[in-house]
Amino acid sequence: MRLSFAFCTFNRAERLPALLAAMRAQQCPLPFEVLVVDNNSSDDTAAVVARCAHESGPPVRYVREERQGIPHARNRALAEAMQRDVLVFIDDDELPQPGLLAGAVHALAAGGARCVGGKVKVCFAPGARPSWLGDDLLGFLAEVDYGERPFPITDLSTPVWTANVAYDMRLFRDNPDLRFDARYNRRGVGVGGGSDAVMFRELLQRGEPIVYCPQMIVDHHVEDWRLRRSYFLRLRFVAGRKQAQYETGDYARALLGVPPFMVAQLVRHAWRTAAMLVRRDAGVLRQAMNLAHAAGMIRGRLLRWSELRGTPQGRR
Known part of the structure; x- marks a missing residue:
């Protein structure tokens, strides 16, 4: 069995060395690669990835998706990982905590789940969190925390996002029509999106087993432009x-x-x-x-x- 640990990126080259190092430092019971989907970055993303790939650790594979928008980039990741057994998504403004991949693999193997989602912890730079930004708004910055016990997800009240999610790739090999919906696009640093929410709802409607795994944790570092x-x-x-x-x-x-x-x-x-x-x-x-x-x-x-x-x- 093999695993792809993927993220899609656009013009965040300065974040990539720390992100790639944290991803490659994961302990995983399966051999894994880090898959970078560059969605038309105009900075030096390609050069940074190439430089980091020469450092020791699991292999890093870089691809460039020319169609602009996050659903296209996510679908390119699906295509690139189609012959893998597991695909784990995080975002390029996050850092995975130790144990993420091990938790994802265990949850997929032990519980019969086809999709597993974990915690997303919103992180602010010191003094950056505005006083008006209450905890009730953190979900709109992608925060996910449903406690310390795993459980099956059976309705829309506890969604999981591609900010921290693992898929059994048989889902997509067996269902060629199951892809991220390009109508819910977000180009570059635009606002909105929603293709991962649509995917979550589609998996629920199809009756695919989804599990929340609290051992999967990422730190989501929120940029200043979102704190308005x-x-x-x-x-x-x-x-x-x-x-x-x-x-x-x-x-x-x-x-x-x-x-x-x-x-x-x-x-x-x-x-x-x-x-x-x-x-x-x-x-x-x-x-x-x-x-x-x-x-x-x-x-x-x-x-x-x-x-x-x-x-x-x-x-x-």
């Missing part, structure tokens, strides 16, 4: 837009594709947000994120309506 209120608002707007555009059907009553209940929802969230702003309520950002999501839903319905009519609008 505007980031959280844009994130929720894009999520709402994609949900409405790709996951909703037809409605008997709608104007330009937008059903009345979505407009009412937007108005309710706008009033609540305004009231909380007046009161200077501490939870106003979370409520404003609900408003942004509702606005994104309407934008998504307008886009869907225009696409069905053959008159595509620009996307934001």
Whole structure:
């Protein structure tokens, strides 16, 4: 049996030496390679990877994916690892803690799981965490922590992401249609994405066994540009837009594709947000994120309506 330990990267060359060293330092019961999928980086990513690959440790394999966007990069990783037995994904702004690969292999082998996800611990530089960023917002920075005991995941309440996930590659060899959805794209350092969330939901719907493994841990180092209120608002707007555009059907009553209940929802969230702003309520950002999501839903319905009519609008 063989394993690929993969990450997709874009213009983060300065982070790669520490990341590659931590990945190659993992103890694993299976022979493994580190697979680097470079998604059109314009910095010296290729040179940094080549230099690190000459250091001692498990082999490092570098590929370049020309199609811009994280779903394309993830699908390239699937293609490159198709003849491997296990594929483990983390992100290029993370560092794996010792025991991640051993925990993933054990969970896949012992429990019969086809997908295993672990903890994602959000880390801030000293003094960088804003006072307004409460623990209730950490999930929007990809934090995952469901405790210290493994358990089977059977519903949407405990999702796992490609920030720290392992797949039995028979999933993808046996199902050529099972790939990351390119509609949920995020190019470069853009906001949003969601193809890993769609993959998680698809595996649940297919009844594939998924397990949470607390021995799999990564530290997620959050960049400063994400530590702004505007980031959280844009994130929720894009999520709402994609949900409405790709996951909703037809409605008997709608104007330009937008059903009345979505407009009412937007108005309710706008009033609540305004009231909380007046009161200077501490939870106003979370409520404003609900408003942004509702606005994104309407934008998504307008886009869907225009696409069905053959008159595509620009996307934001």
